[in-house]
Amino acid sequence: MSAAVVTPALFPLFLDLHGRRVLVVGGGEVAARKVLALLDSGAAVAVVAPALAPALAALAKANRLAHIAAAFAPEQLDGSWLAIAATNDNAVNRAVAAAAHARRMFINVVDDAELASAQLPARVQRGPLQVAISSGGASPMLARHLREQLENRLDEALGQLAGLLGELRGRIRMQLADLGQRRAFFERVLAGPAQSLLRRGDAVAARRAVEAELGSRPTPAAGRVALVGAGPGDPGLLTLRALRLLNEADLILHDRLVSAEVLALARRDAQRIDVGKRVGGDHDATQQHIHALLIEHARAGRRVVRLKGGDPFVFGRGGEELEALREAGIDFEVVPGITAATACAAYAGIPLTHRAHAQSLHLLTAQARDGDADHDWRALAKPQQTLVFYMGVQGLARLRDNLLTHGRAASTPVALVENGSRPQQRVVAGTLAQLPELAAAHAVRAPALLVVGEVAALATRLHWFGAAPLGGERQRCPPDALARAA
Template sequence: MQSPAAPLLFPLFLDLRRRRVLVVGGGSVAARKIEALLEAGADIALVAPALDAALRDLVRAGRITHLAPAFAPAQLDAAWLVVAATDDARVNRAVSEAAQARRIWANVVDDAELASAQLPARVQRGPLQIAISSGGAAPMLARHLREQLEAQLDESLGALAQLLADMRGRIRALLPELGERRAFFRRVLAGSAQSLLRRGDADAARRNVEAELHATTPARRGRVALVGAGPGDPGLLTLRALRLLNEADVILHDRLVSDEVLALARRDATRIEVGKRLGGNHHATQQRIHALMIELAQAGKHVVRLKGGDPFVFGRGGEELEALRERGIDYEVVPGITAAVACAAHAGIPLTHRDHAQSLRLLTAHARDGEASHDWAALAQPGQTLAFYMGVSGLEQLRDNLVGHGLAASTPFALVENGSRPQQRVVAGTLAELPALARLHGVQAPALLIVGEVAALAPRLHWFGAAPLTADDARCRRLPRAA
């Protein structure tokens, strides 16, 4: 037999400030309802024979009143709303019937038939609220949608809503026509105010909105966000990065940013690959990136400069910010999970360990003019982990530098190729075997080299993808053994 259709409820936001709400029930469910009601400024009267610890604390603090141990219909006489949150069906029904007799809205937890009001799943950003209800038919679906919206809606929307609320009178006075106000709000929402609030600059955001309010022929200001795409797994993207990808007009992305991450961006955004390729003129390519960012921002575009890993860890993000600042372009930076953290985690390698490594060094095998110059003697000291970026093409020289300055040839290493991606491979061994093992397995970029005692944990602690390839693998029997 088909269940009756859920009722189509009329959505309504109530002003409960200083208005009495009766809550019947003293457990954790009642406590959750009371928490939301207190945020709305309600005067809470509680009826229950016993209270859980959180509710007892609220009573002692004078934030709610414990009215009585048992429900009586007369307790509803001063109430605007009642919530029945007990595990006793008879009490809940008595509350519902008494409320109906007095024409008072009643919410009965987990019993849609007895309830005349539903408390929805909410997404809140300051004064801005989104309420989601299934009419009591599918509360888990409503919660699921709330979780999705929580991920999509930036916290700065609350500050923007409050700013616009504070200016509401002036906005209506200066822009009396509805069409003018709509155009103004479109400009504000497409402009820099939210970005300024996101970085905590409320004064600049107010000035931005004021400028839009008085603009006669407003021009859209462009901006650039340097966004870390992480190691490639789209699940590791930050919420802020996801939100900016959905606001972007143009995405300038590195070659190694995964298709799965790009698929999360706004569908109609223009995507331009600006990655540097092996053997190319990296300096010229970087200058082209600077020119593109500036040109697009000056044309009023919202640009996301999407970089693998983190923009400020061997990502040349500092150079790009300097170029933007020199031309007066508005910018922000969203960090990403850098390769050392992501690759190590997916290979089961703790970068620090009380027994093996008390410090971590992030290093690059290449500088602006070729091979990086490091203090190799310092890198050869024990008790540390070395994480080398962009080192696949110079493994033999790197190994020789470390061993030549005192690091034991038996020191463990792990090469993590395509870390966090479905095609991840890990090659593990000792420094003596490093170049030969990498050649044997054809390791290619992107790959991160981890050197130190912690790398020896990879064969035992791996959890993602295939087990690490080692010198004990049947294909590696003829490799030179560690000294």
């Protein structure tokens, strides 16, 4: 089996090539497309090729490019800021790349990402506004597909608005020295009539609308807090409202278990503070510190997002935080998230309330405020019900023993879902009797969710995300279970 090709992370950069020499090696149609884009950016283009395609020949005749009618030689790169190898001869392309690398010059090699040190992205352009899309050379066709989608979605008036704001940039920076003031100004402009006026062709009225916003003195907005559920980790499970608030936030207080992929969707200049609780720490003191931070920053006029894994109201202490905000007179809102029980079970192929196996569903925590939770184990030990335990990795032996002591069958299926919905998700399946030994054997670590009940057996048959479940003894799942439920 061949090793997977690892595409390096690329740093996106827009280059000012106006008046700067760019060498293009190749005289065919592919080279012509690159040359036209370079000329649009104002580059001084030189093309190395024994002969030119008609489009390039016409440009050379019009003195829009310099034609070097020769085979490639390394010294032709001297004085260039960028090089592009666009021939159909791999040996020539490799020679151009080697010479460029030796000169520490960025080189784009068409259709050969491994030789290139620069990639030319698919672009969507609206006046001075450009959106560049790159797959790092892994899939140019995917980048082109996304470009086509954006071409249909981005209004032409955006380019005109970008040009207008560019003209007023000096005044905007002078009159609105504070970054927060400038951000609020741009939000008012984007929500105002300027773009619609430009779409109708009334540039004069659009300019007046923007200048009116620039001259206004809006009342400073009061700070507020949004308690937002981040879900279990997959950023695709965020609600649209959560995504909007992440893009508006001045400050994000996030839990330890909020995934990096979710945080990456937030506004880049938003301040991020990790307030996650650590094992062995003083959780009550940490919680009081969170309350103090929420109140402090909201009173300073900031838009604060309290980002919590899963749903804030399902074992998330969200209620305590709202009580503190209400007592302090801070305005707030709540955006629910997909709780770990439903998300992790779904990604593990476990229907929590499959009607052939479960008549009830219990969401439980293995950790109470003062230690292990004390549940009604006799009631929980009854068959035909699904138990989902949050924060259960540390107390599995005690949990197993309590259920067995009160009558739950040792053969009851269980499933531990570690990092549910994330790329590194693992599912460990077995029986209640095996539970602590299974977790130890597979080194299960938080975040992990435990599902106990007949439905857990379906993980071995209905898994669809990631690898198949790990585990010991195969769980008993009646083959006609699904048919009986139909």
